[in-house]
Amino acid sequence: MTRSEPVSPLLRPSLKGTLMNRATYRRARTRVVASSTGVVLTALLAGCGGSGGTVAAGASGAATDAEGTASAACGQVPTIAPKDPDGAVKALPADLQKAYNAYGEEVFASAWQNKKALGRAAKVGFSYLPASNAFAGAVIKQVETSFAAAKADGLVQGKLVKRIMTDPATMTPAEQIRGYNELVDSGVDIIYITPLSGDAMVSAVDAAGKKGVVTVALGSTIRSKYAVNVAENAYLNIAAPTALVAGQLNGKGNVVIVRGFQGLSTETIGYQAVKDVLAACPDLKVLGQVNGAFVPPVAKAELLKFLASHPQQIDMVAQLGVMGSGVYAAFDSTGRDTPKVVDAGASASSLASWKKLETADGYETAGTGGNGTQEAKAWFTVGMMVMAGDGPKVGTITREPSVITKANLADYLPAGAKVSDLGEVEDGEAWMPQSYLDQFFDNPSQS
Amino acid sequence: MMTTQQGSLDTAAPLAPDITAPAPPEGLSAAQRLLSLQRRFPLVQLLLTVAVLGWGAAAMPGFLDPTSLRSVLVLCALTGLASIGQTLVVLIRGIDLSLAGFIVAGAVTVTQFGDVPGVPLPVMLVLAVVCGGATGGLVGYLCHRFAIHPIIVTLAAGSIAVGVTAVLSGGGTGAGAPGWVVRLSAPMSSTFGLPVPPVVVIWGLAVVAVSVLLHRTRSGRRLLATGASPVAAELAHISTRKVWVTVYAVSAALAILAGVVLAGFAGNVDNRLGNPYLFQSIAAVVLGGTAFGGPGSYTRTTVGVLLLTTVSTVLVGLGFQEADQQILNGVVILAAMALYGRERRLRDQV
Numbered sequence: 001m002t003r004s005e006p007v008s009p010l011l012r013p014s015l016k017g018t019l020m021n022r023a024t025y026r027r028a029r030t031r032v033v034a035s036s037t038g039v040v041l042t043a044l045l046a047g048c049g050g051s052g053g054t055v056a057a058g059a060s061g062a063a064t065d066a067e068g069t070a071s072a073a074c075g076q077v078p079t080i081a082p083k084d085p086d087g088a089v090k091a092l093p094a095d096l097q098k099a100y101n102a103y104g105e106e107v108f109a110s111a112w113q114n115k116k117a118l119g120r121a122a123k124v125g126f127s128y129l130p131a132s133n134a135f136a137g138a139v140i141k142q143v144e145t146s147f148a149a150a151k152a153d154g155l156v157q158g159k160l161v162k163r164i165m166t167d168p169a170t171m172t173p174a175e176q177i178r179g180y181n182e183l184v185d186s187g188v189d190i191i192y193i194t195p196l197s198g199d200a201m202v203s204a205v206d207a208a209g210k211k212g213v214v215t216v217a218l219g220s221t222i223r224s225k226y227a228v229n230v231a232e233n234a235y236l237n238i239a240a241p242t243a244l245v246a247g248q249l250n251g252k253g254n255v256v257i258v259r260g261f262q263g264l265s266t267e268t269i270g271y272q273a274v275k276d277v278l279a280a281c282p283d284l285k286v287l288g289q290v291n292g293a294f295v296p297p298v299a300k301a302e303l304l305k306f307l308a309s310h311p312q313q314i315d316m317v318a319q320l321g322v323m324g325s326g327v328y329a330a331f332d333s334t335g336r337d338t339p340k341v342v343d344a345g346a347s348a349s350s351l352a353s354w355k356k357l358e359t360a361d362g363y364e365t366a367g368t369g370g371n372g373t374q375e376a377k378a379w380f381t382v383g384m385m386v387m388a389g390d391g392p393k394v395g396t397i398t399r400e401p402s403v404i405t406k407a408n409l410a411d412y413l414p415a416g417a418k419v420s421d422l423g424e425v426e427d428g429e430a431w432m433p434q435s436y437l438d439q440f441f442d443n444p445s446q447s
Numbered sequence: 448m449m450t451t452q453q454g455s456l457d458t459a460a461p462l463a464p465d466i467t468a469p470a471p472p473e474g475l476s477a478a479q480r481l482l483s484l485q486r487r488f489p490l491v492q493l494l495l496t497v498a499v500l501g502w503g504a505a506a507m508p509g510f511l512d513p514t515s516l517r518s519v520l521v522l523c524a525l526t527g528l529a530s531i532g533q534t535l536v537v538l539i540r541g542i543d544l545s546l547a548g549f550i551v552a553g554a555v556t557v558t559q560f561g562d563v564p565g566v567p568l569p570v571m572l573v574l575a576v577v578c579g580g581a582t583g584g585l586v587g588y589l590c591h592r593f594a595i596h597p598i599i600v601t602l603a604a605g606s607i608a609v610g611v612t613a614v615l616s617g618g619g620t621g622a623g624a625p626g627w628v629v630r631l632s633a634p635m636s637s638t639f640g641l642p643v644p645p646v647v648v649i650w651g652l653a654v655v656a657v658s659v660l661l662h663r664t665r666s667g668r669r670l671l672a673t674g675a676s677p678v679a680a681e682l683a684h685i686s687t688r689k690v691w692v693t694v695y696a697v698s699a700a701l702a703i704l705a706g707v708v709l710a711g712f713a714g715n716v717d718n719r720l721g722n723p724y725l726f727q728s729i730a731a732v733v734l735g736g737t738a739f740g741g742p743g744s745y746t747r748t749t750v751g752v753l754l755l756t757t758v759s760t761v762l763v764g765l766g767f768q769e770a771d772q773q774i775l776n777g778v779v780i781l782a783a784m785a786l787y788g789r790e791r792r793l794r795d796q797v
Contacts, residue, residue, distance in 0.1 A: 048670070109484040130718070132717050132718045132719055133717045143545070166606060166609075166610060167605075167606050167609060170602070170606075177734075179739050204529045224615065259769075261768055288763075288764075289766070290763055291769040295717075295719050295720075295722075296714070296715065297709070297712065297713035297714075297720055298723055300712070300713065301522060301525075301712075301723070302763060304518045304519075304522060304634070305518075305519070305522070305759060305760040305764065306524065306763050306764060307508040307515070307518065307761040308510065308514075308515035308516075308518045308519050308760055308764065308765070309503060309510045309515065309760065309761065309764025309765075310509070310764065311508065311509030311512060311515070325714065325715065326713075326714075326744070329713075329714045333518075333633045333635065334514060334518060334634055334635065335635050349623075349715055388719045408623070418623065419623070419714065420558075420623020420624065420629075420715050420718070421623065421715070422623070422717070435635065
């Protein structure tokens with residue numbers, strides 16, 4: 001005790017050395033003042049940032065690129081020339097060029113266009129993300145199946161050398177690069193990879209390419225001439241169904257945007273696509289946006305927070321991929337009317353919700369399909385074509401998205417799918433069949 | 448009879464509500480009394496929660512509608528249930544990063560193993576809880592026996608839990624949680640006719656149960672004594688190793704059960720389900736004012752959960768960007784850590 005203070009005799013025995021003295025008082029006072037900083041900071045942020053969260057539909061500068069702005073009417077997808085520094089896209093047949101509309105990243109000519117056939121069975125490496133969802137599980141399974149079939153045909157040898165990260169909570173691009181370099185050092189001829197970050201992989205892929213190792217990427221684009229990217233057009237994949245839904249609403253209504261894992265290039269491109277489409281519809285008002293991190297339960301939780309503070313009618317939810325089931329679940333659990341959900345990257349669960357609503361009251365929306373099995377099959381085929389010396393004309397092979405509408409919903413909805421079903425959608429439209437892939441190679445007959 | 452600075456360890460009563468914080472002496476000014484009260488109860492956090500609620504109500508019409516409040520309460524309950532184990536672990540100067548892994552294990556159990564022929568779901572759940580508890584207990588033993596920091600061991604345990612779950616389930620995706628599990632956390636569901644979602648009622652009961660356990664039982668007092676001073680606790684013949692083993696076992700078992708409830712909320716499960724709750728559980732404990740090794744309580748964590756969720760909901764509603772929210776969350780947690788984390792060292796100097 002450093003100073004005497006009046007103390008109740010009843011409390012004295014239990015207080016002993018912990019009685020509040022001047023120093024304690026000062027600390028406690030400081031604690032109250034500092035604790036209040038939460039409210040002050042919140043208020044400050046509200047003043048300077050609150051309005052920033054609402055995207056003005058007309059303020060995005062729609063469809064701007066190096067070759068200028070191409071505006072579109074409400075309900076239509078903007079036409080934007082791709083970044084084509086080598087003229088590789090322009091050299092493709094006209095109908096293929098449409099798939100590159102607004103492609104978000106540079107499309108290079110492939111460094112493997114003049115590669116000769118390996119002349120022996122290839123050693124294959126496989127670098128992949130954790131099997132944390134149905135898509136990833138299907139990709140891994142299909143790659144193993146394709147590898148076994150290729151081995152039987154004498155195209156590959158040995159075992160599929162895998163470097164699959166295990167924990168989505170702790171995985172990093174650095175961890176993947178380390179595994180990728182191990183594959184290179186192990187002497188493989190070709191590496192199939194789905195990069196966690198396409199940009200982070202560029203140096204490693206360049207270095208491997210100079211050693212003659214071919215890299216074939218699925219999903220994200222690696223901006224290296226030594227990578228052959230097999231990917232959906234991330235812009236069209238979001239813009240196409242969003243434009244359709246905007247048209248269904250006659251360009252009027254309230255919109256909520258559910259973003260993915262911000263910082264990923266596909267998310268940035270998809271978000272730009274939403275903004276570009278909405279920019280053409282001045283009567284579509286964006287109420288706000290939430291961060292769903294590409295995880296349906298996270299999307300549901302964040303949407304519940306948003307809905308708790310927005311009682312007004314919501315007409316459209318533009319989610320940036322694979323979170324449709326979380327969006328449907330959020331509205332269902334609150335008993336509110338379900339808006340038109342842009343079901344990009346649809347799942348069996350989201351399509352089951354769509355079907356349930358359609359059956360009940362004629363609900364209509366739009367989405368995009370594709371599943372891990374068919375994508376992995378095309379991915380593996382592309383790699384084998386490169387190794388056979390078929391000569392890829394372009395470093396990125398993409399396609400126009402498989403748009404799901406009321407007309408073809410049944411083609412994508414698995415039989416008996418339930419709202420709680422975590423599975424993937426059915427094939428629906430073929431995803432890069434052999435005849436389609438052949439058009440991207442100089443000598444497709446060699447494979 | 449053994450005694451510590453926190454009182455008798457062999458008797459369950461009489462005890463103050465928070466035995467690590469003194470009651471205010473008489474003769475103090477009103478301000479001093481308030482500050483003294485703050486030491487025993489997270490008054491500022493509670494007032495902040497009310498203020499943020501008021502702000503949200505003023506800024507957003509309909510924010511305090513019953514439907515909205517039920518949604519927010521469900522989110523609070525989910526985070527609150529996931530934070531029980533973290534609170535107990537922090538009170539013994541530990542931390543539990545395996546939480547996310549065990550949540551996934553519990554969620555997968557209810558979604559994937561609910562229809563195993565001849566094995567009813569309750570049996571599967573008991574098995575999962577026992578296995579999780581055993582793994583958690585092993586974590587506590589390893590940390591204590593070999594003086595390994597819990598960050599390392601619990602991180603590994605979380606990965607193992609996710610991996611083993613994936614192996615046992617064959618990497619399958621399951622068919623979703625049973626209807627009764629889904630209804631537990633549906634904002635529009637009711638409990639015995641009351642318009643309160645069952646998960647909120649469960650959380651309320653958990654708050655009472657954990658508070659009683661911590662502050663009204665011998666086991667709870669041993670736990671608090673272990674956190675306050677492991678050396679003194681050993682001198683008082685408390686087996687701190689047994690406390691560590693028990694606390695980590697309980698934390699893992701509770702995470703398994705939290706995973707069951709979260710599976711119902713999520714509808715379907717993948718192995719990222721638990722990730723958000725790992726950060727939120729730590730943030731809620733810290734925001735509530737529980738320091739590593741105590742003082743603290745689950746009541747504090749409960750208030751931390753309310754504040755965290757309310758602030759987050761208001762920020763989302765007002766259209767803040769993710770980056771804004773992250774900045775604010777970080778600053779508030781740092782402020783809380785600076786204040787409550789400092790208290791322990793100062794108190795130990797007395």
